[in-house]
Amino acid sequence: AQTVTQSQPEMSVQEAETVTLSCTYDTSESDYYLFWYKQPPSRQMILVIRQEAYKQQNATENRFSVNFQKAAKSFSLKISDSQLGDAAMYFCAYRSATYGSSNTGKLIFGQGTTLQVKP
């Protein structure tokens, strides 16, 4: 079974600075997707960025970028020029790319990291 681990329960960053959130995962599959979700106080799940495992190039979305190390099974999120609105809980998630009775396309989440942004 796949697992996702986020070892940083809480992180803080000064506004305009850069912060990196860590995520490791365990899987025996070769094809999968990885995601970072943001959950603000409203509790709405917001997709931040996604990475296809078959792509070597790290995904980037504006101020958000990932460092995907497939061999190390690591998938960290870097937030540049942090803004007050970035304060939220961030979840790393795994999703199998295969589909069948045991893989229904479900997301497997890490424990989450609460990010505080200091003005």
Add this chain to the structure above:
Amino acid sequence: GAVVSQHPSRVICKSGTSVKIECRSLDFQATTMFWYRQFPKQSLMLMATSNEGSKATYEQGVEKDKFLINHASLTLSTLTVTSAHPEDSSFYICSARKGRGPPVGGNTIYFGEGSWLTVV
């Protein structure tokens, strides 16, 4: 983008009663929906996978008779908490999978806004 609506957003019920939460995909057909439970400052715990026209698949440790899931149409799945108790109080969130077969493209899952359940 695709929209998933969850209703009600907040509900308070008396202990021993049942409460139903709806999850609707508004602009796409969802053959598969997922129900999660989230405790404060914790992760989303998958409760069950809801498949249109068939029985839901429950995760280990989740009581099927307590958390009834029905996916009667391609746009609606419901979670009914039966004989609710205060320990069932939590945040419940659904997500819907757009499309069928392998998750080509990765991002075909859309989340509802969630529902706060308080059992008094």
